Amino acid sequence: MRGAGYVWKRVAFAIATVYVALTLNFILFRVLPGSPVSQISRVPNASPEMKKILTQQFGLDRPLWEQYLLYLREALHGNFGISYTNRQPVLDNLVQAFANTIPMVAAGTILAIMLGLTVGVVSAVRRGSATDHLSTNIAVLFYAFPTQFMGMMLLIGFAGVLPSAGMSDPFALDATAWEALLDRLKHMILPVTALMLTLYAENALIVRSAILETLGEDHILTARAKGVPRHRIIRHYALRNAMLPIVTMVAMSLGAIVTGSILIEVIFSWPGIGRALYTAVLKRDYPMLQGGFLFITIVVITFNLIADLLYYKLDPRITT
Amino acid sequence: MTRKPILAFEDLNVWFGVRPDNPGFHVVKGVNIALKPGERFGLVGESGSGKTTTIMAAMGLLPSSAEVSGRVLLEGRDILRDGEKSVAPHRWKDIAMVFQGAMSAFNPVKTVGWQIAEALDVHNVARGVAAERRVGELLELVGITAAQSARFPHEFSGGMRQRAMIAMALACEPKVLLADEPTTALDVMVQDQVLKLLVRLSQELNLALILVTHDLAIVAQNCHRAAVMLGGEIVEQGSVSDLYHRPQHDYTRKLFEATPDVFAVARKPETAKATSAAPPLLQVGHLKVSYPRPRSLREVLRREKPQAPLVVNDISLTVDRGEMVALVGQSGSGKTTAMQAVLGMVKSQGGTITLNGRDVTGLGMREWRPLRRQIQMIYQDPYESLDLRYRVRDTVAEPLRIHRIAATALEREALVVEALERVGLTPAARYLGRFPHELSGGQRQRVAIAASIVLKPELLLADEPVSMLDVSVRAGVLHLLDELRRDARMGILMITHDLSTAANYADRIAVMHQGRIVEQGPAHQVIHAPEADYTKALLASIPDPDPDPDRRAAGDAVSSRRQPSTALPDHVSESLRHKQW
Numbered sequence: 001m002r003g004a005g006y007v008w009k010r011v012a013f014a015i016a017t018v019y020v021a022l023t024l025n026f027i028l029f030r031v032l033p034g035s036p037v038s039q040i041s042r043v044p045n046a047s048p049e050m051k052k053i054l055t056q057q058f059g060l061d062r063p064l065w066e067q068y069l070l071y072l073r074e075a076l077h078g079n080f081g082i083s084y085t086n087r088q089p090v091l092d093n094l095v096q097a098f099a100n101t102i103p104m105v106a107a108g109t110i111l112a113i114m115l116g117l118t119v120g121v122v123s124a125v126r127r128g129s130a131t132d133h134l135s136t137n138i139a140v141l142f143y144a145f146p147t148q149f150m151g152m153m154l155l156i157g158f159a160g161v162l163p164s165a166g167m168s169d170p171f172a173l174d175a176t177a178w179e180a181l182l183d184r185l186k187h188m189i190l191p192v193t194a195l196m197l198t199l200y201a202e203n204a205l206i207v208r209s210a211i212l213e214t215l216g217e218d219h220i221l222t223a224r225a226k227g228v229p230r231h232r233i234i235r236h237y238a239l240r241n242a243m244l245p246i247v248t249m250v251a252m253s254l255g256a257i258v259t260g261s262i263l264i265e266v267i268f269s270w271p272g273i274g275r276a277l278y279t280a281v282l283k284r285d286y287p288m289l290q291g292g293f294l295f296i297t298i299v300v301i302t303f304n305l306i307a308d309l310l311y312y313k314l315d316p317r318i319t320t
Numbered sequence: 321m322t323r324k325p326i327l328a329f330e331d332l333n334v335w336f337g338v339r340p341d342n343p344g345f346h347v348v349k350g351v352n353i354a355l356k357p358g359e360r361f362g363l364v365g366e367s368g369s370g371k372t373t374t375i376m377a378a379m380g381l382l383p384s385s386a387e388v389s390g391r392v393l394l395e396g397r398d399i400l401r402d403g404e405k406s407v408a409p410h411r412w413k414d415i416a417m418v419f420q421g422a423m424s425a426f427n428p429v430k431t432v433g434w435q436i437a438e439a440l441d442v443h444n445v446a447r448g449v450a451a452e453r454r455v456g457e458l459l460e461l462v463g464i465t466a467a468q469s470a471r472f473p474h475e476f477s478g479g480m481r482q483r484a485m486i487a488m489a490l491a492c493e494p495k496v497l498l499a500d501e502p503t504t505a506l507d508v509m510v511q512d513q514v515l516k517l518l519v520r521l522s523q524e525l526n527l528a529l530i531l532v533t534h535d536l537a538i539v540a541q542n543c544h545r546a547a548v549m550l551g552g553e554i555v556e557q558g559s560v561s562d563l564y565h566r567p568q569h570d571y572t573r574k575l576f577e578a579t580p581d582v583f584a585v586a587r588k589p590e591t592a593k594a595t596s597a598a599p600p601l602l603q604v605g606h607l608k609v610s611y612p613r614p615r616s617l618r619e620v621l622r623r624e625k626p627q628a629p630l631v632v633n634d635i636s637l638t639v640d641r642g643e644m645v646a647l648v649g650q651s652g653s654g655k656t657t658a659m660q661a662v663l664g665m666v667k668s669q670g671g672t673i674t675l676n677g678r679d680v681t682g683l684g685m686r687e688w689r690p691l692r693r694q695i696q697m698i699y700q701d702p703y704e705s706l707d708l709r710y711r712v713r714d715t716v717a718e719p720l721r722i723h724r725i726a727a728t729a730l731e732r733e734a735l736v737v738e739a740l741e742r743v744g745l746t747p748a749a750r751y752l753g754r755f756p757h758e759l760s761g762g763q764r765q766r767v768a769i770a771a772s773i774v775l776k777p778e779l780l781l782a783d784e785p786v787s788m789l790d791v792s793v794r795a796g797v798l799h800l801l802d803e804l805r806r807d808a809r810m811g812i813l814m815i816t817h818d819l820s821t822a823a824n825y826a827d828r829i830a831v832m833h834q835g836r837i838v839e840q841g842p843a844h845q846v847i848h849a850p851e852a853d854y855t856k857a858l859l860a861s862i863p864d865p866d867p868d869p870d871r872r873a874a875g876d877a878v879s880s881r882r883q884p885s886t887a888l889p890d891h892v893s894e895s896l897r898h899k900q901w
């Protein structure tokens with residue numbers, strides 16, 4: 001198979017990056033001044049003995065490399081410690097929050113990509129027309145809006161009509177599964193719209209310029225001379241070649257979305273990963289933060305890996 | 321010939337950018353061409369002469385800003401009458417096209433077979449298994465095995481790609497084939513193959529062919545008739561033999577004179593040798609260069625050095641003062657690498673480089689710097705080698721500033737003016753304040769040369785100095801190099817893929833192939849008595865501008881056309897005479 005080495009190289013590279021992130025996460029909290037023991041033992045009558053016992057309990061008396069190995073072992077088993085605020089394992093908290101975030105972010109992103117692709121292709125194909133000017137200017141306008149502004153505007157406009165906070169109606173206790181689903185979807189409308197509107201603009205502008213660039217290439221002229229119909233040229237030549245830069249940029253922005261959803265989740269009180277991190281910062285919940293950062297790092301690395309593999313699938317020229 | 325024309329242009333005019341308030345550019349002016357079935361017709365002209373626009377009009381592929389008048393008749397029917405509607409049915413089915421950019425004319429993400437099959441599909445010629453079989457046949461026709469249809473364009477070499485392009489053009493059995501500079505980007509031996517293929521196919525399939533090119537020799541060898549275009553007009557049209565032997569228009573004559581003719585090279589008077597006591601200006605001995613490649617895992621583990629193939633393998637040559645040596649080879653032969661090694665830009669793996677008797681092999685960048693005054697480069701592409709935001713004055717003065725020559729700005733300006741006048745940009749004051757985009761291609765290359773000679777170097781390294789320039793401009797630049805060699809006694813090492821250019825201007829030629837110099841000697845000797853098989857093959861693939869070379873073989877060594885014409889500037893004709901006798 002063509003360049004199976006490429007796939008393995010990418011996967012190995014991603015795993016190595018995760019490992020480095022794990023290690024940095026360990027080092028970061030060791031080099032920070034102060035120790036957890038001195039924080040906890042700052043109680044009246046704390047004796048040196050008590051400090052010593054605490055140190056032993058936490059395993060902080062062991063050599064650094066042993067601590068590191070322990071940390072790695074526990075991390076690999078999914079143990080990131082206990083949250084300070086709700087006394088639950090960090091992993092459970094993160095998984096719960098992430099599961100809430102994914103449907104909302106995925107819906108918003110997919111809609112944004114679809115809308116961005118459509119708008120971008122239409123403006124590129126009708127370059128210079130009134131449609132192009134209108135849609136490009138609107139995209140630039142939305143691109144310039146900060147997320148929180150967009151969220152606020154949607155809240156002001158639709159708060160009475162659509163649910164504006166949370167992801168389900170807390171009073172619908174005896175709802176059937178069908179009703180619960182409808183309720184969830186209704187709650188998703190506003191945050192998803194906000195996310196879509198902030199993201200689509202960038203996609204539309206990227207798609208437009210990528211397609212304009214490929215439309216100027218020689219093989220488009222060959223296709224026209226060959227008598228290939230216009231819509232086919234756009235699909236198999238322009239869009240297919242423009243997909244290469246588009247995939248890279250969209251995938252790179254996907255990683256940032258998870259963190260970018262902080263604003264949306266806070267505005268619409270969505271109990272997702274973004275809001276979990278936001279509260280963790282406010283309450284100085286270090287284990288949560290540590291786990292959360294690691295989680296986000298892994299998500300970003302995964303998306304980059306997906307982009308690399310997609311790129312490999314789309315571009316036959318890649319072999320190494 | 322009484323057969324009716326298959327394709328005819330009647331009073332074709334094309335304007336670009338016409339608006340109510342703007343007359344636009346009149347790029348094709350009243351072109352008349354009539355093409356008979358099976359005829360091969362050459363359309364010759366320099367960049368901007370409107371030759372590509374002319375054939376694009378026949379395909380209905382001009383941009384929407386173009387306005388067309390006149391008729392293009394395909395078997396007597398005007399295919400431009402109803403615009404897109406009347407052209408579309410004929411595209412590829414009756415008129416097909418081969419494009420210049422063999423590199424980029426295929427969609428890079430689809431297989432070659434897919435793209436040929438697509439042509440069959442959209443014209444309802446064949447689908448499925450039948451299409452697959454037809455694609456195989458077409459590829460075999462151009463000498464590519466059917467199994468290779470599953471490959472992607474980037475897996476083909478330039479020549480293969482162009483042949484696949486021809487196969488694709490023949491997919492729907494067209495009656496007319498338009499070839500736009502089909503071999504411009506190819507090496508001369510590959511060019512020869514592609515042209516022979518086109519001629520063979522046109523004979524076998526009774527295909528009318530329009531060959532658009534800037535190279536007269538290609539037309540002379542492959543076409544029956546030709547037209548010469550200048551500024552959108554056809555200035556002369558006729559059989560290739562008439563154009564060559566009895567040119568009516570000055571421009572035609574000028575073009576033929578500017579086309580270097582490798583076979584007309586005569587023995588040159590020996591250039592006066594430098595006094596034997598002085599060491600040669602540049603001496604390269606047993607030079608070896610390879611590009612490092614990353615070590616594989618096994619090599620890292622075993623601590624082995626990576627085995628990289630030698631790009632330059634044991635070459636030796638000398639360049640003396642007042643001498644022009646040409647290093648000739650195809651792309652990938654290692655000639656540019658050799659030059660970069662001489663400049664100290666890439667590390668050599670072995671051998672010595674001596675400049676003026678001083679060993680410069682392996683010197684560091686800091687030690688090189690004072691030496692750079694003696695050795696200067698001229699690059700291939702004057703559109704890229706000049707900084708677009710620098711005025712001519714700044715470009716030429718920059719080396720002076722770097723080497724801290726000339727104490728005052730006034731003195732510096734004087735040196736800049738001197739260099740500009742030396743390269744023929746007179747009066748220099750007219751050019752000093754210009755930006756590169758305000759200059760023509762030839763003028764740009766002259767500015768680049770001025771920037772190289774302003775330091776009064778002893779050795780000039782010229783990397784394909786004319787290959788990006790139009791034919792009629794080339795001669796001027798080459799004459800300039802020749803003058804620098806004779807008058808300023810500079811040593812010039814010129815890299816070129818074009819044996820004809822080398823033969824006409826260089827004192828000695830070194831032919832390079834796969835990293836080795838396969839033959840080296842005085843120009844006339846290499847041309848007329850080649851020893852290496854590679855040189856012979858190279859010579860055999862060069863098209864001769866004389867359509868009937870047999871006549872010359874019969875004793876007519878220098879045809880009448882070769883007489884220096886009074887239309888040329890004095891110094892040009894003088895050096896032409898210098899070349900001939």
